[in-house]
Amino acid sequence: MNGRIIRASAPGKLIVLGEHSVVFGKPALALAIDRRFRCDICPGSGILLNGAGISPRLHPHIDTILRRRNISDLRIETESRIPSGSGLGSSAALSAALIGAVRLMRGEACGEEALALEAFETEYEVQGRASPIDTSTSVHGGGVAVNCPEGLGTPIWHISKGGNSWTVSDIPVPEMTFVVGYTGIKAATGPLVQKVRKYKESNRFASDIIDEIGEVTRDGMRAVSNDDKDLLGELMTRDHKLLSILGVSCRELNKLVDASLEYSYGAKLTGSGGGGSMIALTDEPEKVCKAIALRGGEPFIVRTGAPGVCAEFCEL
């Protein structure tokens, strides 16, 4: 690519508490991380992604974004530091960055709320169901709480769909260190979200677990506001057990969570599960990294509080 292009980027995220139950309107807490998805776009002839064509099966988010907007001529170059299918919000970051770039190209309003809504609609269409936690965090950055107790955050937008509604708030988060452990197993979000939906529809017990995750998450948000890492860690580990009962953990995730606990306040899977990644809240990140690597995981320390989406014209 050369000449005048638009360059955009958006952060990945980690869900501290509340994944899956948030799809049913329960609370969730997520933090943007210092791993970003980047894209450059410029007008072209046909759709070219990194020099090749796109397919709805391999690139469902890009295909959905362009189809919803009737875009048939665009060159896109991408680069990502967020492994796909890792539970770290790679598809939400892709959606936020590409939509931000396209909006700027078309001279549309680039306000966060409109962008977050379009990114959420994209994710909803691709997954068949979704909450706005991933997309809102990629768009806004920092700390994002959905349906949090009053007074803990500042509401930034409200989204309703399929009988559920989510008030998305900016939430101040004290400095904390998280280690991510990637299992190396890619797991698509859509099938796991459908699995939980089916379980919930067929079993009252599943609804109770989802309600309990909601309670744990609300308590966790209060712990974050009080900078109480002991309580937050304990709640994260409890959340992992509840998610395991829902059927979204796996042997590899359990192994990495278990290995991290000795040096952590708490640990849990993050994102949709079924593989992907776990997180540990710790003051001894090097020891946790070592424990994760010894059990075959890929560890990295994340910096939270990353800025949200940005898009700008560049001259190459």
Ligand code: PMV
């Ligand atoms: O695995 P990820 O990064 O796609 O996170 C999914 C989070 C879920 O709660 C499982 C789904 C959603 O849309 O909120």
